[in-house]
Amino acid sequence: MSTFVKVATRKELPPGGRKVVEVDGIAVALFNVGGQICAIEDVCTHDGGPLAQGVLVSPQIIACPRHGAEFHVCTGKALTLPAIEDVETFPVKVEGEDILIESFF
Ligand code: FES
Structure with a gap:
């Protein structure tokens, strides 16, 4: 079963902004x-x-x-070497001012 947990507010993440949060012990980068x-x-x-x-x-x-590999921040796709594997993506919900991420724990 999954549930969405609040990790940030819209105010903390203006357009062009980024923020690292932790969900279930995993470091997640929001953009x-x-x-x-x-x-x-x-x-x-x-x-x-x-x-x-x-x-x-x-x-x-x-x-x-570290070595310049490029990733798409929405799809997680690895776009350039030296990375060949995509990064994990996380479902996001915005409810009013709150930003939530799906947690499976
Ligand atoms: S650790 Fe990211 S490109 Fe090497």
């Missing part, structure tokens, strides 16, 4: 892409780099701060 809230695991699939500390090379694409 506000032009008003759409996206959530991916904050761990690069290449060698564990903290993705949210990277540079946004476009509003939807983050470059890992």
Whole structure:
């Protein structure tokens, strides 16, 4: 069974913003892409780099701060080497001012 848990408010995540939260012991990076809230695991699939500390090379694409692999922040797709595996994505709900992420625990 899953449930959605509040992890942030809209005020904390303005357009273009990002925030790292923890859900079920997993570091999750939230991004506000032009008003759409996206959530991916904050761990690069290449060698564990903290993705949210990277540079946004476009509003939807983050470059890992360690070796530069690029990921789509909404689909989790690995777009460039050295990463070859996608990162996990998490369902997001916005209820009023609250941002919620699906938790399976
Ligand atoms: S740890 Fe992210 S590109 Fe190497």
